[in-house]
Amino acid sequence: MEQKSNKNIVTEFYRNVVRLRKSEMIADYVHENYIQHSPMGKDGREGLFEMVEFLKKLPPVEETTPSPIVNLIAEDDYVVAHLDIHFMGKHIRVIELFRVQHGLAAEHWDVTEEPTGKNEPVINIKGLINEVGLRDNEYIIDLYSKIDDVIIHHLIAVHAELKQAGKSTALFDIFKMKDRQITEHHYVKQVVPEKMMHNNGMF
Structure with a gap:
């Protein structure tokens, strides 16, 4: 049997x-000792x-409803999922990171x-982000990973922590690159809550 990616x-x-x-299929995809960093989730x-x-108590998702997945990025044991969700009357942007081990x-x-x-950050035709975000795409490349092998339509995900005025904010950015220029940028940010349903933190 061919191994799944x-x-x-x-x-x-x-x-x-x-x-x-x-729910009966959770064990098919999730490790028994699943470590949770989402503030609203429990370990395992x-x-x-x-x-x-x-979720079973809510109306089922209609078969014609489009998938919320905007982008999937995989590298080594990690998969980043960029989601655009409409749930219980709310519009929610989510970027998730999974570490996969032995297929789970x-x-x-x-x-x-x-x-x-x-x-909201706005990308102009020169690939620069307005004053709300980072200004220089070369700065982003150097700041995050000293990338030397950016290829056409390469997606780069960045998970970071911002500390300001004694508060911690979780950040997730996705940059789409072409010829070492940023052509698209998505991001979400969330203030780290003081209390979570686990002791693992958000990072």
Whole structure:
């Protein structure tokens, strides 16, 4: 049997466990000692089981509803999922990171945000971000990873922590690159809550 890619594992997890709410399939995709960093989730499979059982009480997702997945990025043991979700009357942007181990999701991070339509970074035709975001694409390349092998239509994900005025904010950025220029930028930010459902933090 051909081994599934980490992207396929995460995609199937979204469809079977989250969309179709098959809690009995959690063990097929998630490690027994699943480490949770999402503030609203619990460690282990049991935390996911509780989430799916809650979702079962809501109206099912219609088959014609488009997938919320905007981008999937995979490298080594990690998969980043960029989601655009409409849930319970809310519009939510989510960027999630999974660490996959031996074919199972072993660790999970996410950052979620309800878009306000204000202060959104805007990419102009020169590939620069306005004053709300970072100004220089070369600066971004040097700042994050000294990337020397950026290729056409390469996607770069950045998970970071910002500390200001004694508060911590979780950030997730996705940059689309072409010829060492930023052509597209998506980001979400979330203030790190003081209390979470675990002791793992958001990073």
